[in-house]
Each structure stands twice: as C-alpha cells, then as structure tokens.
Amino acid sequence: MAALVLTMGCATMGVGSHVQTGLNVAQxxxxxxxxxxxxxxxxxxxxxxxFFKDHILGAVEKQMAAKGFERAEVDxxxxxxIHYHAAINRRLxxxxxxxxxxxxxxxxxxARVFEYEAGTLVLDIVDAxxxxxxxxxxxxxxxxxxxxxxxxxxxKIDEAVRLxxxxxxxxx
Amino acid sequence: MNPSRRLAGLAAxxxxxxxxxxxxxxxxxxxxxxxxxxxxxxxxGWADxxxxxxxxxxxxxxxFFQxxxxxxxxxxxxxxxxEKVASAPDLLVHYHxxxxxxxxxxAADQAYACDDCPGPSMYDAGTILLDIVDAxxxxxxxxxxxxxxxxxxVNNQASLEQRIDEAIAKIVATIPGRL
Numbered sequence: 001m002a003a004l005v006l007t008m009g010c011a012t013m014g015v016g017s018h019v020q021t022g023l024n025v026a027q028x029x030x031x032x033x034x035x036x037x038x039x040x041x042x043x044x045x046x047x048x049x050x051f052f053k054d055h056i057l058g059a060v061e062k063q064m065a066a067k068g069f070e071r072a073e074v075d076x077x078x079x080x081x082i083h084y085h086a087a088i089n090r091r092l093x094x095x096x097x098x099x100x101x102x103x104x105x106x107x108x109x110x111a112r113v114f115e116y117e118a119g120t121l122v123l124d125i126v127d128a129x130x131x132x133x134x135x136x137x138x139x140x141x142x143x144x145x146x147x148x149x150x151x152x153x154x155x156k157i158d159e160a161v162r163l164x165x166x167x168x169x170x171x172x
Numbered sequence: 173m174n175p176s177r178r179l180a181g182l183a184a185x186x187x188x189x190x191x192x193x194x195x196x197x198x199x200x201x202x203x204x205x206x207x208x209x210x211x212x213x214x215x216x217g218w219a220d221x222x223x224x225x226x227x228x229x230x231x232x233x234x235x236f237f238q239x240x241x242x243x244x245x246x247x248x249x250x251x252x253x254x255e256k257v258a259s260a261p262d263l264l265v266h267y268h269x270x271x272x273x274x275x276x277x278x279a280a281d282q283a284y285a286c287d288d289c290p291g292p293s294m295y296d297a298g299t300i301l302l303d304i305v306d307a308x309x310x311x312x313x314x315x316x317x318x319x320x321x322x323x324x325x326v327n328n329q330a331s332l333e334q335r336i337d338e339a340i341a342k343i344v345a346t347i348p349g350r351l
Contacts, residue, residue: 016327018236087229091273094292111280111291120229133235140230 017137034081043088059161119143137164202316202346217261228271248344298322316343
C-alpha cells in the first residue's frame, strides 16, 4: 500500500500543446479573457467553485505578465482572447511497481488495479481579429485529494499553468 | 467489488482488446455497402457534424486536430480522383474521432506466470472513423476506421500529426475501385 500511495503522490503532470503552423507571436501585445466557453462544463464540483476560477485567472494573468503581455483595458481591443476549460475523467491504472522492483513474491505480486480521477486543464488562446485558436495548451494530473484542499489545489493550478504557458512562444 | 474480482472482470474484458495491445501498430478496417460502385461518384463535400466530442478534453474542439484530419482526407480523396465541391456533392463525408482507455492484458492470461512477461497495463486507444454517405439517397455506402495506441501521442503535436496522416492515408486506401 505504501508503494501505491507513493506512486500516486509522485505522478507527474502531463503537459502538452498544439500551435498554429508558422505562428508569429510578436504581433500580439494585449489579451483579455474570452467569453465563458460553450464546451461541456466538465464537472459540477469545479463549476460551483469560485475559488477554482479565481485561481486559474490569477495564475494565467501572472504568467502572461511574465511573458510581457498586457491585460487589455476595459472596452479595449485585445489582440488575444484566452479561454479555459476544465474536465475530470475517471481512469484506471494497473500497478505493478512491487514486482518490477522485486519487493514481492508469488501471490503478493498480482497486479493491482485502481481507479483515480484525472483532471485536465485546457487553455485556448484565440487571435481576437481572426477569431481562430492559435495555440492550445493543457496539463493533466491526478486530482485525488485536491478538490477538497485549497492549498493543494492552488499548487496544482500554479504548476499546471506555469508548465503549459512555458510552452507558449515568447513575443520578445 | 473487491480488487481481485474487479481485476478478474477486467481480465475477461481485456481478452477482447488483446489484439489492440500496447505495442500494436495502427490497424485499419472498412466495409462497403453491397452493390456500391465508387466509379459512379465524382464529387464530395464535408457533412456538418454538430458533435465533436472525442472523450479526450485535449482533443475536444481542438481546431489543429480537426483541421489535420480534414486536410489529410481532402488530399487523399483528391488523389483518388474525387473533387471537393461547395454545393450538391455526390458524396457526403463525415469523420469521428474518439479516445478510450483500454486494458492490455499482457501475459496475465498465460497458464504459468513468468518473470519477464509483460503484465497488464492500461493504454489510450484512439479511433478515427470516416463515413461516406450517398448524398442523394442519404445512405451510408462505406465506413473505414483506424485504431491505434495513443499513449504519449496527443501531447506531442508532431507525433499526433504523423499518426493522423498515416491513419487517414490507410483508411482512404481501402475505398474500393479507385486505385
């Protein structure tokens, strides 16, 4: 059991991104939040959690500022619109760590199957003039014990946003 | 359900997906409606599909993913001599993509356990499916699909594009009577 908990605790965050071919980020300077997206909402535990939303907005704004983008003024005309979407999926994992590291014998070595909840945070960055998505980034990780713990949720969101926006090209 | 019973149930389920195991390459299948003669069709258009849910939040409403599938399909159909038209096409093309977590049973169904055999593991199985409908009769005349292991593929744009390219080329190549 200790090994299983260890494995879950160390599960690394999966991060990826897709980008428009030939994208020139230097043309963009300002951004704002897009309208709430029309994608399936994902999970009611997140939808009804204002802390979750506020924290994502804060984390993204911080990373965008660090990259040199400015939040557009009210009624301004931002170059970019940012949308976010969160989803939670139930997933299965087969754990064989014990056997692979020789910590077990015979019956004890049987593979264990467990179910966990994987959270995915997706950011879409849209060219406000063409209304086309120029970049999509995401981060995925287990969210066991995260939803009910605001400190852990904060850290997860910060890490997710930092890692995925690190993949967004710098304009400078 | 206790873990071992759950595992047994999964193992039984797993037997049916054994053919799609973790190291399996891309597999392609298709069927053609009886009496279909592709030589009688010349033009096609994309059908308006309202739903693009894939089961994978990274791919839902992902324009890069959707565009790659459509441009690849356009290229392959053009190579076969079909022409894309804006109105009144002979054929309507639909696509659907999904990702589902599946169990690779490994060597767990062997009578004797061995130390080096691969154990059971989960993987993401991806399916891309193309449907071709006769626009006049509104009947499905052909369906082709490809299945592949998607582990680590979606997170890498180049890998995903390569996998889509291969899948679409192989699916479209199964359209009969055009080669």
